[in-house]
Amino acid sequence: MLDRQSDIRRAPINLADSAIVGRCGDCEARHIGLCDAMPDQDLHFLANVAKRHKLVKGQCFVIQGDPARHFFNINHGSAKLYKDMPDGRRQIVGFVGSGDFVGLAAAQTYAFSAEAMEDIGLCRFDRSELRAVFGLFPAIERRLLDVASHELVVAQEQMLLLGRKNAIERVASFLDVWRHRTAACTAGEGALDLPMSRTDLSDYLGLTVETVSRALTALRKQGVIAIGADHRVAILQSERLTDIAQAAA
Amino acid sequence: MLDRQSDIRRAPINLADSAIVGRCGDCEARHIGLCDAMPDQDLHFLANVAKRHKLVKGQCFVIQGDPARHFFNINHGSAKLYKDMPDGRRQIVGFVGSGDFVGLAAAQTYAFSAEAMEDIGLCRFDRSELRAVFGLFPAIERRLLDVASHELVVAQEQMLLLGRKNAIERVASFLDVWRHRTAACTAGEGALDLPMSRTDLSDYLGLTVETVSRALTALRKQGVIAIGADHRVAILQSERLTDIAQAAA
């Protein structure tokens, strides 16, 4: 655990080093996330306060405890949000992907850190500048409130998972939610695309890597899922998975 | 566990039965919570969409899964917010008190239930009507976004607690947070006022009643807290408590 201290995650590369590219109009995230709340002709208001960045896998763009000066909108790729304890224990509080908004959970300082799990592109907004845009386009603020409400729902569901579910229920819950999250994007019923490692999964589910692995094996032996040679997961019995996740059976 | 099914909590009294009393101007919560975002002369806009209610201990005013038609603002008293699983397992996702806003964590339906832990007074707002007030007073929406952001910070901290802390750290964390929450109200350094039972505490901390009790005893034996004959808790060494809560020592 403690080797995390010397990890790449502890040596974030300054965002200023990242390439700034492109404009809003042809952004891959134009019609998702924050930006979809703006009509085309007013998009330049957002563009004026947004800086586009590209980050490579492993780079941090939010550090827990730093002054919360920015919001972020992920354009492509995925990242993990997490909290660390002084002795190395880690809790991942969320995974974010294309279109997701990052940075709401902050008062004066960020309550979490954020690290790219693969190469990502994002837009960075200055909080105070974005706040000024609120006055002109209340739809933005409305959107953020909706996003925050939804995140609260998800957070409460995660509290139930962490506080009351056993290992298999936790893993089943994660797969069930992830399936629905990615079903919107990929129609195919093949293996799930899991950008996170088993270690990330364990830090998200409040378990150890070994326990996550054992739970996956148990689900595989029950015929609920299949695990590929590349460790990817395919869901074979989705109703059964949901039942296990919710302890409905 | 399963006896909860027949509990008073399962048979909520309809809010329509509750007494509706008073006006906003002389409300005990006038200068906290949502209402403080409104200037006196415009308070009647809120009053028009608010219904004041009084509830007795044990009454539910939000049921998980019901259509989310209202927001609530607690005027006095305290309540618990929780999620239940079909087999009776329960996770309390938050405690709320005077001035606190309830109902943000909802999409079409409520993600949680809410029950009065003591007699309480609250204001009920129709969501659609309150939304209409947003247009006239953006300060309300701004306030809600701030509230939601703060709740997200708290929720993430709770995920860390539930996912990665041991029993003593959980109990210490709770006492530490609760001390700060109530310190703003009561200057006295006496015993904490804990409106919730040990069972509620265990459902909040993801433990059993017995484990909570044992953790409290352990903290008492270490001299960090004292436990009164009425089971109330007094904090004797607050820095030590904080260190234990954060695993800093």
Added chain:
DNA sequence: CGGCTATTTGAGTCTAGTCAAAGCCTGTGG
């Protein structure tokens, strides 16, 4: 003064954690 309930304490069990090692992709270099 009892009955009731919430809390605390005790004894034994079990789930998940820890420590250790093997297996298996991946990617690099010969």
Added chain:
DNA sequence: CCACAGGCTTTGACTAGACTCAAATAGCCG
């Protein structure tokens, strides 16, 4: 093309911290 190093994942054996079941204790209220 194959061998090998390295990291991630899986499996195994044992431990520990929290849970379960049971009982004792102590306020609280009629």
